[in-house]
Amino acid sequence: MEILASRMLIRPADYQRSLTFYRDELGLAIARDYGAGTVFYAGQSLIELAGHGGPRAGGTMWLQVRDVYATENELAGRGVPIAREAREEPWGLHEMHVTDPDGVQLIFVQVPEDHPLRRDTRR
Template sequence: MEVLKSRLLIRPRDVEATTAFYRDTLGLAVEREFPGGTVFFLGHGSVEVSGRGEAGASPDLVLWLQVRDLAGTLAELEANGLTPVRDAQREPWGLDEAWIADPDGTRIVLVEVPEGHPIRTDTR
């Protein structure tokens, strides 16, 4: 299978609140908008907020976002009114992670790969 593009679709209970969260609180760039939905850039992927869900977040779904500066990102998000679910800490596998959640409770893991970690690459 050859994958040309990918994105995660989120069906929130409140489309407007969740769209505002990804656009305004997280500050994600809009890839495209269409009636009933918005697609946001996520580095090499995308997340689409569209439709209406009923069940809310699943504890089995986690959005993993790598950032360059975890402390700076958390400070920016806190200035936008977001309180982390769990503050940053170094995990046993060597990554620095903090947890946040969208309005439906979808867990989002913010990850910084520290200097010297085997997966650290600069893809600019």
């Protein structure tokens, strides 16, 4: 199987509230607005808010950032509630949690320079 592209699709209970959260509060850039929904850039992934279909709350998004502590300060400065402050996890990643208006958990992750995720395993 070859996957050519992927995105997380969110069908929020209140499209306008979620649009404001992702666009204005998180500050994500818009990749495409197609009238019935909006697609945002999220690193190498996309997040699509669909303004159609029934709402489905839940899920988790893993979003890697360069500096999770700076991201925490930036989001808190915009008034975004931080569900769990940034800290180093036992597995070596630095993580902070935010919850979107429909209960989707966003885990912002910083991968330290010496973490195994940064090692080239090719031999």
